[in-house]
Amino acid sequence: MPKIGMEPIRRASLIKATIAEIGNVGSLEVTVSRIAKRAGMSSALAHHYFGSKEAMFMAAMRHVLTVYGAEVRGALAAADGPEARVRAVIRASFSTSNFRREVISAWLNFYVLAQTRDEARRLLAVYQRRLVSNLTHGLRPLIGARAAQVACSIAVMIDGAYLHAALSETPNATRAVGRVEDYLTLALNAG
């Protein structure tokens, strides 16, 4: 019983199912059939809307980045003053939504994909530049010219702490945030 206007609904379902399935299996070795089944349709329909398995991955990752970006913007809007803005960006990177198993899985596999697929690499670069830019703007009023340098270091530390936390036996976002904020404090007091 075909209904009209299904495209956006189907696409959203498929993206959600793709992320869930990647989280379940832990890798990109998921089948289009399983994704489609989870989304309540045939695999042929998944191909109809996305064209290929890889396109589904990319759309899924773009969705993860969109959600993350919205969280960052929300946290920035609620922050009062430059230092609070920097801390908001850091904390948003370790939000509970970023620590769901399937999102962790998506990130790790995204790194793998970024080695060989230019589209993934570009997307990753965009995310990193935005992160550094957000941090730099917050840091500039606090430490002036050192802002760019420190922002890069914080970005590196966020990714490292995320990786460590994600792969530790007991993932602990709070500890990870603490580690990055300790560095921030150190950098701010070293004027």
Place this chain on the structure above:
Amino acid sequence: MPKIGMEPIRRASLIKATIAEIGNVGSLEVTVSRIAKRAGMSSALAHHYFGSKEAMFMAAMRHVLTVYGAEVRGALAAADGPEARVRAVIRASFSTSNFRREVISAWLNFYVLAQTRDEARRLLAVYQRRLVSNLTHGLRPLIGARAAQVACSIAVMIDGAYLHAALSETPNATRAVGRVEDYLTLALNAG
């Protein structure tokens, strides 16, 4: 014409070929046939010596970690004094051998594997503990009780910087080392 004593030679060839093939494809979606072909034997022989594809991956990763461990030990032996030892550990983590494409690929896929395979997770934990331990021992005489904390932060920063460098358009080990060493300097001067 079978010759005796082939087992260690075959195993070494297969490990080398596995790493090379992973580096080529960029993921674990490599076939046993291709690995075996690259190593100059039939796929049946690869199964004979390793039993499964996953066992080949694990052996390959263990080899990467062994080489890395040897580099660290070498750098530590040549280092003079605590601070030099800390810097030696940092620099060894960004050695040229760790920046070969296939080794980067092995690391990224190892992270992915560590999500779901206990053996991979355990191996990763061993590597991380050793890294932190090495750093802590070097830091203790310099900053006493803060050593453990700072060692963890450096370890996190090493992984983050490695990730960034590995996935940037122009991988640059020197810049990555510099970033971690900057943090070290900051931490040492913040007594």
Place this chain on the structure above:
DNA sequence: GATCGTTTATTGACTAGTCAATCAACAAAA
């Protein structure tokens, strides 16, 4: 030092299963 059973090395062929992508065909809306 010839004989023979055992171990090790090695492969081609095969099993049994997987999967991405395609396509013809059908159903409802416009």
Place this chain on the structure above:
DNA sequence: TTTTGTTGATTGACTAGTCAATAAACGATC
């Protein structure tokens, strides 16, 4: 009737792992 939604069936290619069979080296025994 053209567009949009939808699927079952199929294709064509690929894969991990098994197995029987072969052949060289080893070692013990006579």
